[in-house]
Amino acid sequence: MAARSRFALRGKSQDSYLDLVRAFPLAAIRSEGHFAEAQEVMDGLLARGGMGPGEAMYLDALSDLVATYEDLRHAIEPASDADMLRHLMEAKGITQAELARASGIPRSSISEMLSGKKPFTRPVIRRLAAYFRIDASILAANFGNPPQSDGRGPSPR
Incomplete structure (x- = not known):
């Protein structure tokens, strides 16, 4: 029954x-x-x-x-921190230079993070999260892991 x-x-x-x-x-x-x-x-x-x-x-x-x-x-790989930052910048319609001015993060650092040459640090993550008004965990997905090449630049060694 x-x-x-x-x-x-x-x-x-x-x-x-x-x-x-x-x-x-x-x-x-x-x-x-x-x-x-x-x-x-x-x-x-x-x-x-x-x-x-x-x-x-x-x-x-x-x-x-x-x-x-x-x-x-059909598993989707999680986005890298650089991909997430790139997406946030595109969604807001800003350039690296504009982000650097608004966040106080050097433009060279932003460029190196986007290319995977430089890891995201806690202070940078906090500044970016404050600027984009998002939770810091969104940009800290790969915190503590070495940066990976996203196909846009050389892979760090």
């Missing part, structure tokens, strides 16, 4: 959920083809708009299955 859940659906919500499960069962994604189909189903639900509780519950479950597969098969 099945246990009853307080998350159970009833009526039309249950019907819509079960219709979706019949059309595309909720199961672990194990191939690129299955992954692509799952994405199409999700896109279709999102494009439809105005989802009821049944569709929303199904979409949440399918999204979890897709996210699990992506984490296993």
Whole structure:
């Protein structure tokens, strides 16, 4: 006998959920083809708009299955501190010179950090975090690790 859940659906919500499960069962994604189909189903639900509780519950479950597969098969490497700084500068529309003037960090240091030749130090991270009004941990992801080449300059030795 099945246990009853307080998350159970009833009526039309249950019907819509079960219709979706019949059309595309909720199961672990194990191939690129299955992954692509799952994405199409999700896109279709999102494009439809105005989802009821049944569709929303199904979409949440399918999204979890897709996210699990992506984490296993399509892992995204974390951004380096230099990549994050570059992104913040682009988002704010500032140059290295403007950042140097506003933060008090020498332009040469900013250039060397962006090229991976110089590590981010705690004082620099604090200044940058204050300037961009972000949590310092965003720029301290690789603190204490030697800088890595990001393909824009020579790898430090």
